[in-house]
Amino acid sequence: MPKKKDFILIGVLLVIALIGLGVTQFLQHQTGASVTITIGGEIYGTYPLDQSRTIEINDAKGYNKVVIENGSVHMADADCPDQYCVQHAAIHAGHETIICLPHELVVEITGGEVSDVDVVTQ
Numbered sequence: 001m002p003k004k005k006d007f008i009l010i011g012v013l014l015v016i017a018l019i020g021l022g023v024t025q026f027l028q029h030q031t032g033a034s035v036t037i038t039i040g041g042e043i044y045g046t047y048p049l050d051q052s053r054t055i056e057i058n059d060a061k062g063y064n065k066v067v068i069e070n071g072s073v074h075m076a077d078a079d080c081p082d083q084y085c086v087q088h089a090a091i092h093a094g095h096e097t098i099i100c101l102p103h104e105l106v107v108e109i110t111g112g113e114v115s116d117v118d119v120v121t122q
């Protein structure tokens with residue numbers, strides 16, 4: 001028969017594990033700080049996530065309109081045939097991406113110190 005103390009120990013370990021998981025997710029959530037746009041594997045530009053702006057990209061592949069507002073990024077417009085990038089939900093956390101495959105364009109949230117909490121309170 002397991003002793004009552006063992007159950008308490010298991011409970012404590014479980015709580016520690018859950019807290020650890022929560023902290024990890026929280027930290028991952030806080031890493032989003034800049035927006036990097038890559039076209040055909042080359043960096044087109046990097047922009048701070050906490051400053052609203054519209055980036056219009058017109059190149060040989062086509063047209064994309066990336067909008068940064070309220071600490072998140074979305075593809076407002078594009079002339080690609082599939083429109084997947086336009087339909088993609090806005091991104092705001094570390095290493096999330098919006099990819100426009102026909103235009104070989106990737107919008108990625110890259111690391112930094114600005115947290116979502118700061119963005120929300122601004």
Ligand SMILES: [Zn+2]
Pocket residue numbers: 078080082083084085086099100101102103
């Ligand atoms: Zn697209």
